[in-house]
Amino acid sequence: MINRKIVLVLVLFTSALFAQTSSSKELDAVYPDAHAFYLDLHQSPELSGHETGTASKLATKLRAHGFDVTEHVGRTGIVALMKNGTGSTVILRTELDALPVEEKTGLPYASKVHAKDDARHDVPVMHACGHDLHMASLLGAAEIMAKDKNSWHGTLILIGQPAEETISGAKWMIDDGLLKRFPRPDVIVALHVHNEAPAGVVGVAPGTYDANADSLRITIYGKGGHGSAPHTAIDPIVIAARTILALQTIPSREIKPGDMAVVTVGYIHAGNKNNIIPDDAELGLTVRTYKADVRKHVLAAISRITKAEAAAAGAPREPLIEHYESTDSVYNDPALAQHLKAVLESALGKSNVTMDDPITASEDFSQFVEQGIPGFYFSLGGADPAKFAEAKAAGTTLPSNHSSLFAPDAEPALRAGITAEVAVLRNLLNTPAEQLHQFISGSPAK
Ligand SMILES: [Zn+2]
Numbered sequence: 001m002i003n004r005k006i007v008l009v010l011v012l013f014t015s016a017l018f019a020q021t022s023s024s025k026e027l028d029a030v031y032p033d034a035h036a037f038y039l040d041l042h043q044s045p046e047l048s049g050h051e052t053g054t055a056s057k058l059a060t061k062l063r064a065h066g067f068d069v070t071e072h073v074g075r076t077g078i079v080a081l082m083k084n085g086t087g088s089t090v091i092l093r094t095e096l097d098a099l100p101v102e103e104k105t106g107l108p109y110a111s112k113v114h115a116k117d118d119a120r121h122d123v124p125v126m127h128a129c130g131h132d133l134h135m136a137s138l139l140g141a142a143e144i145m146a147k148d149k150n151s152w153h154g155t156l157i158l159i160g161q162p163a164e165e166t167i168s169g170a171k172w173m174i175d176d177g178l179l180k181r182f183p184r185p186d187v188i189v190a191l192h193v194h195n196e197a198p199a200g201v202v203g204v205a206p207g208t209y210d211a212n213a214d215s216l217r218i219t220i221y222g223k224g225g226h227g228s229a230p231h232t233a234i235d236p237i238v239i240a241a242r243t244i245l246a247l248q249t250i251p252s253r254e255i256k257p258g259d260m261a262v263v264t265v266g267y268i269h270a271g272n273k274n275n276i277i278p279d280d281a282e283l284g285l286t287v288r289t290y291k292a293d294v295r296k297h298v299l300a301a302i303s304r305i306t307k308a309e310a311a312a313a314g315a316p317r318e319p320l321i322e323h324y325e326s327t328d329s330v331y332n333d334p335a336l337a338q339h340l341k342a343v344l345e346s347a348l349g350k351s352n353v354t355m356d357d358p359i360t361a362s363e364d365f366s367q368f369v370e371q372g373i374p375g376f377y378f379s380l381g382g383a384d385p386a387k388f389a390e391a392k393a394a395g396t397t398l399p400s401n402h403s404s405l406f407a408p409d410a411e412p413a414l415r416a417g418i419t420a421e422v423a424v425l426r427n428l429l430n431t432p433a434e435q436l437h438q439f440i441s442g443s444p445a446k
């Protein structure tokens, strides 16, 4: 009896060990390709909606691994499909775009690219959000999945989404038939690299992952005049100044402590000469919230305060408030997230998987979830572990995404990204769709 037990333990131990060895072997086999792709992408970033070169490179690589690739789904988007028998259908998504940021990392492979933005201005371009790392990770995962089709069955769909940074590309792909022209997924998965965790670590946030985002443009109307004669004018700059300060009382005085609300005035444009009172002033705002009722309250309060400040100053007309861009928070199905957390723990080690609090950034992955597809969006640590520990000890933070100094520690981050994606994909694809839907708890609590 004892002997049989020992044999069983030995068999289990050896098979666990074998699974480990085989997975690091398969990672080593694809890593050089993925890393070379990362370096290439990092040096050839493209702006949102202009990712033609990036999309065609990714399409070519995925085709070479046997994926059936359709290009131009939602302008520059791509869809790569691999059918491998019956089973669930899962999408893994990467973004394609970079940002108008001048890279100052000093890395040997730093971007030197300049391009014309949508307003035809020449701007520097950098993969300052790490989407190059996401694409390289997706390529590595794709290669492993294509090489070892015995380890999974079902339909794997990889998508390269354009224009995430302008929160528009997910909608472009959906509007162009992503969920109609291709098999409808049972689950959609994505990850995002960041500098708030060391490379090698992934984070899971069941429920709300990030924030609702609303972009507003406010034009405050005054009455222009001579700078020496303010009594003959109504100064829109003074109204704007009062408005900006008053808006800060929304999070601090109107929203229940503990509920998240951010109201940031990111620009103010008014006037062009010191002795002229201009006719109007323009403010650009970003608003972030988690809860739907808080969002509603903040947006209504912005309108109320802006109009009231203008009225208090005797403005000739009501301010114009344009709500020109918005996206909902990304919602992780809680039961699915808990299930996949365990999957990630067995792939990366328990100490390399953390629970994340919701972040205040936003992204349009939410558009897919709102189509009724359960989503799993997790974070990937990107910080050099030594620099991360140093910063933590000094009470400082490393450059965040979108910074000109954002430089993930590519090798450990990429290795963890590929390992995590493969583990999640294999698990989801090998779980029958009915079973997946059974433990998925349902729609977001909006
Ligand atoms: Zn970004």
Ligand SMILES: [Zn+2]
Binding pocket: 095, 129, 130, 131, 164, 192
């Ligand atoms: Zn990003």
